[in-house]
Structure formats: C-alpha cells, structure tokens
Amino acid sequence: MSTVVALDIGSSAIAGVELKTARERVTLAKAAVEPLPPGLVNDGEILRPDELADEIKRFWRTARFSGKKVRLGVANQRVVVRTIELPALEDEAERRAAVEFEAAEQIPIPPEQTVVDAQPVLRFTTDAGERERHVVVAAHRDMVEGLAATVRRAGLHPTGIDLEAFAILRALLPPPPVIDEGSADTPAVAVCHVGAEVTNMIVAVDRRCHFTRLVGFGGSHLTKAVAERTGLTPEESEVVKTACGLLGEPLEGWDPETVAEVRHALALGARPLVREIGRSLDYYRSQGFSRPIERLVLSGGTSLCTGIDRYLQQGLGIPVEIGDPRRQLDEAGDLTAEVAARAAVAVGLALDAPEAS
Numbered sequence: 233m234s235t236v237v238a239l240d241i242g243s244s245a246i247a248g249v250e251l252k253t254a255r256e257r258v259t260l261a262k263a264a265v266e267p268l269p270p271g272l273v274n275d276g277e278i279l280r281p282d283e284l285a286d287e288i289k290r291f292w293r294t295a296r297f298s299g300k301k302v303r304l305g306v307a308n309q310r311v312v313v314r315t316i317e318l319p320a321l322e323d324e325a326e327r328r329a330a331v332e333f334e335a336a337e338q339i340p341i342p343p344e345q346t347v348v349d350a351q352p353v354l355r356f357t358t359d360a361g362e363r364e365r366h367v368v369v370a371a372h373r374d375m376v377e378g379l380a381a382t383v384r385r386a387g388l389h390p391t392g393i394d395l396e397a398f399a400i401l402r403a404l405l406p407p408p409p410v411i412d413e414g415s416a417d418t419p420a421v422a423v424c425h426v427g428a429e430v431t432n433m434i435v436a437v438d439r440r441c442h443f444t445r446l447v448g449f450g451g452s453h454l455t456k457a458v459a460e461r462t463g464l465t466p467e468e469s470e471v472v473k474t475a476c477g478l479l480g481e482p483l484e485g486w487d488p489e490t491v492a493e494v495r496h497a498l499a500l501g502a503r504p505l506v507r508e509i510g511r512s513l514d515y516y517r518s519q520g521f522s523r524p525i526e527r528l529v530l531s532g533g534t535s536l537c538t539g540i541d542r543y544l545q546q547g548l549g550i551p552v553e554i555g556d557p558r559r560q561l562d563e564a565g566d567l568t569a570e571v572a573a574r575a576a577v578a579v580g581l582a583l584d585a586p587e588a589s
C-alpha cells in the first residue's frame with residue numbers, strides 16, 4: 233500500500249488530499265480546503281513565506297495528513313510552457329538532450345536559472361520522417377526553490393513539484409491510451425480551472441497537454457464586480473455572489489431586483505473570462521496540429537458559481553460541463569462536489585505515480 237499527500241496552495245485557500253493505493257485501487261483517505269488570509273499568495277506566487285509556512289503547518293495538523301512527504305504544484309508567470317517539435321528519437325538520453333537544446337532556444341530565460349521538465353505529447357509522420365511534439369515546462373529555479381523552502385519551513389518534505397495544468401488534466405480526464413496508438417481521430421478537450429485570482433486554461437488530446445496558458449482572472453474579480461455595482465462590502469458581495477450565481481431561478485426569500493442586479497453584475501464581470509478562454513481556443517485552433525475542440529470541462533472554486541457552465545456555453549459556442557475529480561478515484565468516500573472542485577489540483581498532483589511510504 234502507498235500513501236501520497238498533495239497540497240495546492242492558492243491565493244484564497246490551501247487544498248490538500250491524501251490518496252491511498254492498494255491493489256491498484258486508489259482511495260481518498262482525506263481531503264481538506266481551508267481559507268488562507270489574503271496577501272500571502274497572489275497570482276500563484278508566494279508573497280509572505282513565513283506566514284504561509286505557519287498556515288501550512290496549521291493546515292497539515294488540523295487535516296491530520298500522514299507523514300511529512302508532500303507533492304506540490306506551480307502555476308504563475310514565472311513558469312513558461314512551450315510546445316516544440318523534433319524528429320522522433322528512440323534513445324532516451326539523445327531525446328532528452330535534443331529537447332533541452334531546443335527548449336534553451338525557445339525559452340526566454342537563461343538555462344542556469346530554470347528547472348526544465350518535458351513530456352512527449354504526440355507522435356506523427358511527415359515526408360521528413362517520424363516526428364514528435366513535446367510540451368516543455370521551464371520554471372524559474374528561485375521560484376521553485378522558494379516554494380520548496382516554504383514547505384520545508386512548515387516541517388514537510390516536498391517530494392515532487394508539477395505544473396498545475398498537468399495535475400488538472402489527471403484529475404478531470406480519463407487516463408490516456410499509449411502515446412503512439414491510433415489517436416489520430418481523438419478530438420481535443422478544453423479544460424478550464426477557475427480559482428480566486430487565476431485561471432488555468434488547457435487544451436488536451438488524450439489527456440496530454442497540447443496548449444496551456446495562465447489567465448489573470450478568477451472569482452475575486454466576480455466578487456469585485458458585484459461590490460462595484462451594488463455598493464456592498466467585499467464580504468457581503470462574496471455572500472450574495474455565492475447565493476445568486478450567474479444564472480438561475482428566482483431565489484426564495486430574496487428580493488427579485490437584488491438577485492437580477494447581482495446576476496447582471498456577474499454576467500458583465502465574467503465577460504473577460506469568456507474573452508480570454510475564446511482567445512486561447514482560437515490560438516489553439518490556429519495551430520497546424522490542432523484538432524476540433526469537443527467540449528470544455530470546468531473546475532476550481534469558481535466552477536461552483538451556479539449557471540457558469542451555461543453562461544460559458546452561450547458565450548463560447550461549445551458544450552461546457554462541470555468536471556468531477558471524484559471520477560478518477562476508485563473510492564472517494566464522502567468528498568463533496570464543493571471540496572472536489574477546489575481540490576482538483578491536489579487530487580491530480582496526488583494521482584501522479586504514487587510512491588511507497
């Protein structure tokens with residue numbers, strides 16, 4: 233049996249999950265989401281490491297996670313993701329060298345300041361022979377080390393750091409077939425994880441990431457739109473946002489005009505999200521290797537906003553559904569949809585090759 237714990241440290245909350253794997257069955261042992269005081273993390277970057285370390289320590293103790301090993305995710309402006317194309321190479325060392333060389337050419341950060349990770353995502357044949365497309369992630373070394381140091385200060389041992397986008401795909405989409413087995417007809421799926429400050433936008437084929445981008449939009453922008461329109465405080469705006477949602481039926485016990493006003497503010501406030509998702513999808517579609525996009529899957533705290541799926545479907549013209557990380561687990565216990573949506577990144581981080589402990 234193996235146990236893996238993963239943490240997703242966001243701007244509004246820490247989410248953590250503990251998964252146990254026994255006889256190939258993956259079971260959720262624990263899951264927790266706890267709010268973080270504002271200002272410790274912003275746009276995916278740690279601003280106040282000492283206070284954050286105290287919060288992580290407290291979170292770990294309260295949730296009673298096992299051991300000290302932890303997997304972590306990163307998504308911020310100091311991580312660059314590119315896709316590169318190379319001749320297909322069978323030799324692992326040769327392939328690694330070729331990817332690193334090409335990555336150094338394309339990534340605008342000096343190689344000694346980055347940590348680079350790459351995954352093959354597609355193999356195809358051209359007149360020039362077999363070629364392979366790789367997605368390359370280059371993260372600023374000091375940012376990654378800063379995250380690991382903060383978590384160590386909380387008394388934990390980071391055992392792996394992955395791109396949030398990869399974790400989100402593992403949490404929301406079924407496992408892929410083998411890389412070079414007939415996937416030529418598989419359509420693409422867009423996945424959009426909308427948090428409090430940022431949105432991870434991903435396009436995947438067979439659960440492999442073909443495009444990803446971080447958008448500076450989240451639920452806090454919706455709360456702000458409500459506050460600006462209604463004159464309510466941020467705390468009150470958060471409450472009415474959650475109660476009213478973007479679209480829906482009249483709310484019992486609520487003044488219909490207030491509900492309409494809040495929904496109107498949310499509809500206007502969510503326009504940048506439609507625009508940014510639309511821009512990302514158009515960019516993906518303009519690539520020579522693109523596939524038709526079949527649907528958009530949503531997760532993150534803001535996916536809990538009632539009607540956001542219908543709103544985005546109307547705005548984008550493709551089917552939109554709410555994803556559920558519980559489907560990737562054999563046993564999800566009493567994990568609620570609310571916690572699952574906010575812990576999707578943590579679930580995906582923990583699903584990556586569990587190690588024995």
Ligand SMILES: Nc1ncnc2c1ncn2[C@@H]1O[C@H](COP(=O)(O)OP(=O)(O)OP(=O)(O)O)[C@@H](O)[C@H]1O
Binds near residue numbers: 244429537
């Ligand atoms: N029922 C709900 N209706 C509307 N919005 C909701 C609901 N529940 C949570 N949210 C919003 O979800 C956001 C928090 O989501 P999440 O926990 O995924 O963010 P985070 O990981 O802390 O942020 P980020 O990843 O952007 O740093 C908040 O903006 C909150 O208002």
Ligand SMILES: [Mg+2]
Binds near residue numbers: 240428577
């Ligand atoms: Mg988040």
